[in-house]
Structures are given as C-alpha cells and as structure tokens.
Amino acid sequence: NAGVTQTPKFRILKIGQSMTLQCTQDMNHNYMYWYRQDPGMGLKLIYYSVGAGITDKGEVPNGYNVSRSTTEDFPLRLELAAPSQTSVYFCASSRDDLMNTEAFFGQGTRLTVV
Amino acid sequence: DQQVKQNSPSLSVQEGRISILNCDYTNSMFDYFLWYKKYPAEGPTFLISISSIKDKNEDGRFTVFLNKSAKHLSLHIVPSQPGDSAVYFCAAKRENEKLTFGTGTRLTIIP
Numbered sequence: 325n326a327g328v329t330q331t332p333k334f335r336i337l338k339i340g341q342s343m344t345l346q347c348t349q350d351m352n353h354n355y356m357y358w359y360r361q362d363p364g365m366g367l368k369l370i371y372y373s374v375g376a377g378i379t380d381k382g383e384v385p386n387g388y389n390v391s392r393s394t395t396e397d398f399p400l401r402l403e404l405a406a407p408s409q410t411s412v413y414f415c416a417s418s419r420d421d422l423m424n425t426e427a428f429f430g431q432g433t434r435l436t437v438v
Numbered sequence: 439d440q441q442v443k444q445n446s447p448s449l450s451v452q453e454g455r456i457s458i459l460n461c462d463y464t465n466s467m468f469d470y471f472l473w474y475k476k477y478p479a480e481g482p483t484f485l486i487s488i489s490s491i492k493d494k495n496e497d498g499r500f501t502v503f504l505n506k507s508a509k510h511l512s513l514h515i516v517p518s519q520p521g522d523s524a525v526y527f528c529a530a531k532r533e534n535e536k537l538t539f540g541t542g543t544r545l546t547i548i549p
Binding site for chain 1: 472474479480538
C-alpha cells in the first residue's frame with residue numbers, strides 16, 4: 325500500500341542549481357498537488373493537476389514548473405534554486421475535488437538551498 | 439492574508455485529559471472543513487472533517503465542532519493519548535476550490 329511516494333527525502337542545493345522533485349501515486353487519483361511548508365506557516369499550494377496533461381498554478385507558483393504526462397506521476401521542477409525555496413515540499417493526491425474527498429500526502433522532501 | 443488561523447502554535451495536555459485545538463477562519467464562503475494530523479518526517483494524514491450544514495461530527499475520540507456565526511471550529515480529543523502528540527492542521531475550502539490550510543498547532547501529550 326504505497327499511496328503517494330516522494331523522492332528524494334532530503335536535498336541540499338546550491339543557489340542557481342536545478343532539480344526535480346519526484347512524486348508518484350498508485351491510487352489512480354485524478355487530482356495531484358504540490359505544497360510547500362515553511363516554518364510556522366501552513367501549507368501553501370504551488371501547483372495542482374486535475375488529470376494527465378492538465379496543470380494549473382496555485383498560490384505560490386513562481387520559481388517552479390510541473391508536468392503531468394501520466395496519471396501516476398507529477399514531478400515538480402526548480403530551475404534556478406534560490407534560498408527562498410528552502411522549505412519542506414509535500415505532494416498529495418485525491419480522487420476528485422468534491423467536498424468530501426480527502427487528500428493523501430507523501431512523506432515530504434526537505435530542501436535546503438545554500 | 440491568512441484566511442485560516444490557528445492562533446496557538448503549541449499546546450500541552452496531560453494524558454487522559456481533553457485536548458481542544460482551535461481554528462478561526464475569515465472567509466464566510468468556506469463550506470467544508472478538515473483536520474489533518476502530522477507526525478515529524480511524515481506527510482499530513484486526514485483525521486476528521488465537517489461540512490457547513492452540520493455543527494458537530496464525531497469519530498471515536500475525535501469530535502469537531504463548527505460555529506459558523508463565529509467562524510470558528512475546534513477539535514476535541516478525549517481522552518488524550520501519548521500517540522496524539524503531533525502537529526494538527528485545520529483546513530477549509532469552498533466547493534470547486536482548493537484547500538486553505540492553517541499554520542498548525544503542535545500538541546504534546548504529557549504522560
């Protein structure tokens with residue numbers, strides 16, 4: 325029962341480097357999300373997808389890109405890492421966006437940009 | 439603009455007693471509310487939810503109360519157990535819109 329799997333769990337990047345955070349889910353969920361959590365803050369939505377081939381911006385999309393070529397995978401790309409992107413990143417998925425549908429979260433990726 | 443607020447960053451409760459976690463929201467259009475629980479180094483997990491047509495929802499030791507006029511919801515845990523020590527996030531949404539999360543409250547249960 326894997327659920328939502330994120331890799332890597334930890335990563336240190338230098339300013340200006342790029343990386344991709346991987347997220348995959350095995351529940352055949354249509355909806356997938358990327359959140360970031362900064363210390364003392366709630367989870368902020370970066371990007372989301374309502375199905376393969378469809379993505380949309382959340383609250384804090386600047387500096388990030390996503391793609392959704394399959395139902396299972398929803399990678400998050402950082403092109404030019406900045407210290408402001410130091411955060412914990414969570415991927416989540418849900419069956420749909422109806423009122424009573426919970427989201428399932430991955431374990432998170434702790435990213436530090438130095 | 440924090441639409442969902444958890445004003446207590448932390449809370450300590452004796453084992454066996456009641457834990458009450460509070461959450462306030464500003465957007466009167468929210469009509470569905472959820473609580474998530476998060477252990478260190480893990481993602482949040484869904485705990486309990488309530489729709490705006492109800493004022494109470496119960497699931498075992500967990501009860502969520504909603505006061506729409508005050509734009510306030512609370513999570514009651516009775517009795518509190520050591521395994522309840524975690525960070526609790528409340529979240530709210532409108533239909534067809536995304537979840538808005540609060541900042542979290544760290545609950546510590548003292549044995």
